[in-house]
Amino acid sequence: QSALTQPPSASGSPGQSVTISCTGTSSDVGAYDYVSWYQQHPGKAPKLMIYEVNKRPSGVPDRFTGSKSGNTASLTVSGLQAEDEADYSCASHAGGGIVIFGGGTRLTVL
């Protein structure tokens, strides 16, 4: 059960789009459509942004989209806004009821 792999940082200017990757294996990301993404501002609890690869909970802007190809999932934030600056973590079901997280990506809005 190794952690999913995310880039440590990503950045973009306001209005631009940025994509964060999340790479797992054929035993987790590649095996299940149970990939979720969480946003976390400093000192705050994580917030669910995407679940089941590409579904958005009520209240999450449609600027946030998720996708998956093979063993890699992605989160795209379009029309970047200052409030999008945060840490983003992916998570995946890994079989047997287990969930594994990625190491997190710090998104900076330039």
Added chain:
Amino acid sequence: QVHLEESGGGLVKPGGSLRLSCAASGFTFTDYSMSWIRQAPGKGLEWLSCVSPGNKHTMYADPLRGRLSVSRDDAKRSVFLQIDNLRAEDTAVYYCATENYFKSEYWGRGTLVSVSS
């Protein structure tokens, strides 16, 4: 309004044990499994354990299996995590969260556990 509140954190000596609690309100508690997730200082999130309604199923992350014990009291709308043989690397903020189809929609604010002599 959903509310999850963790308690029981604090300073513990290496080798000690701790029992964390999480009180839930604002939703049908028995509709959700409940998970514990931690975050060490400056590090990423780490899923630890999950318990289904009625304690029917319990799951643990392999690295900590054997040192964790999760349970819940559905009548009291509470979930618990016992951590044994604490080590310095267990220092983290511990969150409880709802879990439904491997997603955590609602989170508490977390409770800090510090392991130090």
